[in-house]
Amino acid sequence: MNTNARFPDAENDAEDNKTEINYRRIAKGLGWFSLALGAAEVAAPGILAHLVGVRNGSVNRWLLRSPMYGMREIATGVGILNHPRPSEWLWARVAGDLVDLGTLALSLRSDENDRRRLTAAILAVAGITVLDYITAQNLAPTADVVTGSSEAARFTKGVRAMKSVSVNATAQQAYSFWRDFEHLPGFMRHLESVTKIDDDRSRWRVNAFGKTFEWEAQITEDEPNRRISWCSTEDADIENSGTVVFEPAPGGRGTIVHVDMFYAPPAGSAGASLAKVLGRDAGQMLADDLRAFRQAIEVGEVIQSDASIHRTMHPAQPSQESRRTA
Amino acid sequence: MRANCWIGKRHVEVRNVPDPQIINRQDAIVKITSTAICGSDLHLYNGLIPTMESGDILGHEFMGEVVEVGPDVQNLKKGDRVVVPFPISCGVCLSCSSGLFSCCENSNPNAWISEKVWGHSIAGVFGYSHMMGGFAGGQAQYVRVPFANVGPLKVPDELADEQVLFLSDILPTGYMGAEMCNIQPGDVIAVWGCGPVGQFAIASALMLGAERVIAIDRIPYRLKMARERAGATDILNYEQVEIQEALKELTGGRGPDACIDAMEAHGPVVQYAYDRAKQALMLETDRPIALRQAIVACRNGGTVSVIGVYGGFIDKFPMGSLMNRSLTIRTGQCHVQRYMRPLLQRIVDGEIDPDFVITHTLPLDQAAEGYDMFLKKQDDCMKVVLKP
Numbered sequence: 138m139n140t141n142a143r144f145p146d147a148e149n150d151a152e153d154n155k156t157e158i159n160y161r162r163i164a165k166g167l168g169w170f171s172l173a174l175g176a177a178e179v180a181a182p183g184i185l186a187h188l189v190g191v192r193n194g195s196v197n198r199w200l201l202r203s204p205m206y207g208m209r210e211i212a213t214g215v216g217i218l219n220h221p222r223p224s225e226w227l228w229a230r231v232a233g234d235l236v237d238l239g240t241l242a243l244s245l246r247s248d249e250n251d252r253r254r255l256t257a258a259i260l261a262v263a264g265i266t267v268l269d270y271i272t273a274q275n276l277a278p279t280a281d282v283v284t285g286s287s288e289a290a291r292f293t294k295g296v297r298a299m300k301s302v303s304v305n306a307t308a309q310q311a312y313s314f315w316r317d318f319e320h321l322p323g324f325m326r327h328l329e330s331v332t333k334i335d336d337d338r339s340r341w342r343v344n345a346f347g348k349t350f351e352w353e354a355q356i357t358e359d360e361p362n363r364r365i366s367w368c369s370t371e372d373a374d375i376e377n378s379g380t381v382v383f384e385p386a387p388g389g390r391g392t393i394v395h396v397d398m399f400y401a402p403p404a405g406s407a408g409a410s411l412a413k414v415l416g417r418d419a420g421q422m423l424a425d426d427l428r429a430f431r432q433a434i435e436v437g438e439v440i441q442s443d444a445s446i447h448r449t450m451h452p453a454q455p456s457q458e459s460r461r462t463a
Numbered sequence: 464m465r466a467n468c469w470i471g472k473r474h475v476e477v478r479n480v481p482d483p484q485i486i487n488r489q490d491a492i493v494k495i496t497s498t499a500i501c502g503s504d505l506h507l508y509n510g511l512i513p514t515m516e517s518g519d520i521l522g523h524e525f526m527g528e529v530v531e532v533g534p535d536v537q538n539l540k541k542g543d544r545v546v547v548p549f550p551i552s553c554g555v556c557l558s559c560s561s562g563l564f565s566c567c568e569n570s571n572p573n574a575w576i577s578e579k580v581w582g583h584s585i586a587g588v589f590g591y592s593h594m595m596g597g598f599a600g601g602q603a604q605y606v607r608v609p610f611a612n613v614g615p616l617k618v619p620d621e622l623a624d625e626q627v628l629f630l631s632d633i634l635p636t637g638y639m640g641a642e643m644c645n646i647q648p649g650d651v652i653a654v655w656g657c658g659p660v661g662q663f664a665i666a667s668a669l670m671l672g673a674e675r676v677i678a679i680d681r682i683p684y685r686l687k688m689a690r691e692r693a694g695a696t697d698i699l700n701y702e703q704v705e706i707q708e709a710l711k712e713l714t715g716g717r718g719p720d721a722c723i724d725a726m727e728a729h730g731p732v733v734q735y736a737y738d739r740a741k742q743a744l745m746l747e748t749d750r751p752i753a754l755r756q757a758i759v760a761c762r763n764g765g766t767v768s769v770i771g772v773y774g775g776f777i778d779k780f781p782m783g784s785l786m787n788r789s790l791t792i793r794t795g796q797c798h799v800q801r802y803m804r805p806l807l808q809r810i811v812d813g814e815i816d817p818d819f820v821i822t823h824t825l826p827l828d829q830a831a832e833g834y835d836m837f838l839k840k841q842d843d844c845m846k847v848v849l850k851p
Contacts, residue, residue, distance in 0.1 A: 305557050390557060425575065432569045436553045437535070440609055441486050442587065444516070444597025445572035452518030453590065453597045454466065455483040457650065 160275040164227060165268060168217030171230065174212025178202060190254025191244050206240075211232055227273035234266035294403040297377075298419035302427035305391040306434050308383040312362045314434050315381060315394070324433040325426040343375075345422070350374040376401040394430065396423060465851065466603035467830040472510030475521065479829050483607035491611035493547060497624040498601050500526035500833050500847045501632060502658050502727055503772045507591065507596035508834050512605035512774060514576060514594040521825045523549035523589040524631040525601030526624060529615070538612045547608050549632045550586040551598060554613035558586075560794065571596045574710035584798060602830055604851045616803045619811070626810055626820040627705060628848065629663070634817050635802035637663025637725065638670075640770035643793040644721035646671045653677040653710060653719035653760060654695070655753035656726030657685035659820040659846045660770060664723050665693040666815055677713060679706060679753075684843040692819040710760045718762035721837070724769045726753035741778065751777040756766035758792075759784050769794035820846040825834075827851040 140196035146422050161296045170248055178185055182201035186193045201207050213233060216226035241259045244250045304311055315320030316320070318339050322328040329342040329349060337356040358366035358380070368378040400419060444453045466480045483492055487802065506512050522772050526546040530537050534757050539545065552559050552567040559567050559758050571577065574584035576594040587609070592601015608615060611741045618627045634699035637660045644652055652668040653843040654661050657680035675696040699709050710718060738752060758781045767790055783827035785792065809815050822845040833847040 303557070305555065305560070309579055347702075368468060412500060419576065428574060431556075432553075435555050436489075436569050436610075438487055440551075440570055440572060440587070442551070442572050442597040442609075443483070443520075443599040443607070444593055451597075452468070452516040452520075453480045453593065453599045454468065454520045455599060457481050 138327075142361045158275075160272050161222075161352065163268070163272045164217055164223055164276060167227065167230065168214050168223070169211045170265075171214030171217060174210075175207050175214055175216075178207030178210060182207070188254070189241065189258040190251035192247075192249045205236065206382055220274055223272050224276040227269055227276060230269045231266060231273055234262055234269055235261050238266065250433060251272045295399045296419050297397070297399050298423045299395070299397045300420060300423045300427050302424075302431050303391055303393050304431045304434050308385050308392045309362045310435060311367070311392045311394055315383075315430070316359075316365060321430075324429045324439045325421050326429065327426060338370075352377065375399055392428065396427065464473065464604035465827055466599070467522060467827065467849070468517075468520050468787065469507060469515055469519045470517050472711070473508060475508065475831050475834055477830050478518075480518075482522065483605050485531060485533045488533045488609065489610050489612055490533040490644070491539055491608045492527050492531040493525075493527045493545065493601075493606050493608050493615070494530045495525050495527040495601055495604060495606060495851045496544075496825070497527070497628045498522050498603075498849050498851065499631075499633075500524075500602070500830070500837055500849065501627060502660065503591075503643075504834070505727070505838055506772060508772070509837060512592050512594075512601070513580075514592045516593060516597075519590065519592070520603055521590040522600035522606075523588075523591055524628065524633065525548065525606060526628050527606075527728075529611075531684065532611060536611045539615060539617075540774055543615075543617050544620065544658075545600065546618055546627050546630045546803070547589075547606075548614045548630075548635075548803060548831040549588055549591075550585075550614075550796060550799055551589065551596065551609050552613055552800055553610055554743060555830070559613070562745040562798055562801050564613075564798040564800040565796075566798075569802055573597055573641070584819065588796075602849060603829065604827070614800060616807065618807065623818070625821055625848065626816065627807065629659070629817045629820070630773055630799075630803050630806055630810075632797065632799065633659045633813075633820075634663050634768055634798040634806055635799045637659050637665075638667040638806060639795070639797045640664040640723045640725055640768050641667035641671050641673075643768040643770075643795075644668065644671075644673075644680055644723065644766050645672050646721065648672050649674045650720050651675045651677065651714055651721040652723065653679060653757070654689075654723045654725055655679045655757055656771060657682070657693075658725065658727060661685075661723075661725040661821050662689060662693040662845075663817065664725050664770065665695050668723070669694050670809070670814060676711075681810075682840060688819070688845065706756055707760055714762070715785050718765065720762055721766040722757035722761045724753045724757050724767065724771045726771050738765065750779065755779065755781055758790065761788075761790055764789045765789045766793060768792075771786030772796075821848055823847045825849055 179199045183193045185201055186197050191197055213226050213229050219450060220226060225311040241255055245252060245255055275317035279346060297393060319332040319333055322330050325382050327343055327345055329344045332340040334340060338353060342351050350377060351368040354367045354369055357364065357368050358364060362383060364382045365381060366380040369376050377400045382395040384393045384395065429439045442453065443455050444451050464480060464482050465477050466479050468476055470476050480742050504521055507521060526764045529541055529543040529545060532539055550565040550568040553569040556568040565586050571584050571587040573593055573596055579585040587596030587598050589598050616630065618723055641664050646668060650733060652673045652674045654664050654676060657678050664676055665676050677699060678686060678695035679699045679701055680686050681700055681702045686698040686700060690698050699706060747824040752770060754772065763765055822843060825847060827849045830849055833849060836842060836844045
């Protein structure tokens with residue numbers, strides 16, 4: 138297996154350094170700024186209240202320290218500095234900026250506050266908001282276009298999910314278990330159904346976020362006991378492609394199943410928001426499905442508890458509707 | 464059925480809930496005849512374990528009679544009398560096949576939560592939070608037991624419930640604590656905590672060949688039981704003596720060959736206050752007072768065996784002492800399935816009679832009283848058994 142292909146971030150890092158504006162460095166700067174401002178709000182709320190022009194009262198000082206302002210700044214600062222690609226934390230900054238702007242704008246109404254200082258503060262925060270927004274956009278995972286792989290090259294923007302799972306089975310067993318697509322929905326929670334059209338083509342229905350998505354998948358590569366690649370055909374609700382590789386684990390300890398998938402949501406703004414949700418959850422969904430795959434192959438079914446059998450939160454006690462076909 | 468439900472912090476209630484049913488093919492339904500309150504249930508009772516939901520049925524130490532089996536259960540049939548181990552284990556994954564049953568990779572439906580907290584998940588556990596799977600527990604009239612081919616152990620009718628009930632958790636846990644010490648003839652073992660698990664760790668250390676076992680606690684009746692029933696050769700009350708000095712005195716300055724941490728989160732006043740405060744501020748999640756002492760006390764090259772339950776993060780961990788003095792630390796939730804059969808044999812052979820820890824037997828409906836009494840150590844409470 139080509140190792141470079143599995144670690145695209147290492148390549149992207151090198152590319153990032155070539156671009157004229159290095160958004161990662163800006164993000165770092167914003168992270169330190171968040172920390173400093175947060176520390177000031179927590180340590181010296183009185184001085185800060187004076188600087189932005191609001192009344193230096195106990196309520197305002199308490200508010201400045203609270204999770205809504207000071208603690209929030211510190212948290213986002215730590216988040217940004219801790220993550221190699223902190224776009225979500227930058228979006229949190231943008232949201233925080235909007236809270237600040239709203240608060241400052243409301244403060245303009247009160248005669249107790251210094252309107253000149255407030256206006257200056259609003260302008261300053263507005264400037265930072267623009268910078269946060271641009272940086273967040275440029276670091277967003279949806280901008281993480283993956284090229285170079287033949288299946289992926291078709292997509293201009295997409296979400297990539299990569300996960301692996303170890304199973305106590307031979308590569309041949311794992312491959313055959315996967316290759317029989319029609320029984321995958323029996324244990325993969327997000328799959329509604331898979332219908333075989335012919336040996337290489339199948340129809341997939343997926344249930345996610347309360348909606349059903351459908352596509353036809355074409356097998357593009359099928360190396361028995363080693364790898365399967367697929368690609369959706371033209372009319373797909375969500376364009377997608379992927380590869381699953383079955384690698385014998387070291388020491389004969391079963392098989393490592395690697396899955397590498399791309400999703401490209403439909404065009405339009407609904408598609409873009411879907412992309413965001415997918416970007417965040419695709420990895421977790423894939424991990425859940427792979428865990429279910431291991432259980433199905435190792436113990437023959439997916440184990441449920443009195444709570445997990447329900448789609449929403451339920452206490453760990455039996456319920457009337459818990460009986461299933463056993 | 465009636466079941467003891469966790470409602471909130473320091474609040475449990477026996478309620479009417481639906482009867483359990485077969486969900487997976489390897490399930491069995493067990494009618495409970497005896498169940499116990501575990502020291503680790505007090506962590507739940509105190510609200511220290513996250514991911515609890517109001518209504519969760521508690522209890523992971525239980526036994527009873529099989530009343531229904533799923534289609535894939537071959538090892539059990541209706542009417543079998545069984546003790547059920549607290550970890551739920553599939554028996555076939557890599558962890559289970561290497562004997563690490565409490566680390567089963569297939570039995571926790573909410574593995575993703577514990578992966579977020581611990582990096583990797585462990586087995587599902589009966590009645591012990593949603594992070595551990597959201598399985599209903601056994602402080603109830605009936606319980607659903609997944610992977611019934613693997614866990615439940617059939618027990619002979621001649622033995623009373625009280626003699627075999629603790630094979631479900633605390634006897635194997637105490638035994639594993641001693642086994643992890645790799646005891647050599649003549650070894651001196653110190654055990655922090657003389658609750659039921661500590662008592663069994665003491666007795667097990669002696670069974671495994673220790674020459675002296677030093678029991679450490681603060682509660683006189685527990686120390687008394689350690690000496691008179693479990694067989695400790697020495698007892699130390701940490702509220703009366705300075706533990707490090709006393710241990711050096713007893714071991715000629717060298718320290719115990721191995722130390723077992725079987726302590727609830729307690730310790731001398733100042734240290735306790737320090738950790739309690741940090742915990743309240745959410746700067747640490749556990750109070751590792753016994754663990755710190757055990758590490759510092761252990762002889763060079765010795766072993767520290769941790770069976771007391773920890774959930775998250777600790778601080779002031781004496782890493783320098785551990786590293787520079789070539790110590791080994793061993794730990795784990797008990798792999799109960801590994802120890803049940805050999806320990807049952809020891810019970811049959813009369814090498815150990817675990818019922819000495821039982822101080823109270825109550826009807827299930829009085830579970831709330833049992834929890835309260837156990838928490839407050841009232842009436843010399845050591846172990847409460849509930850009868851549904």
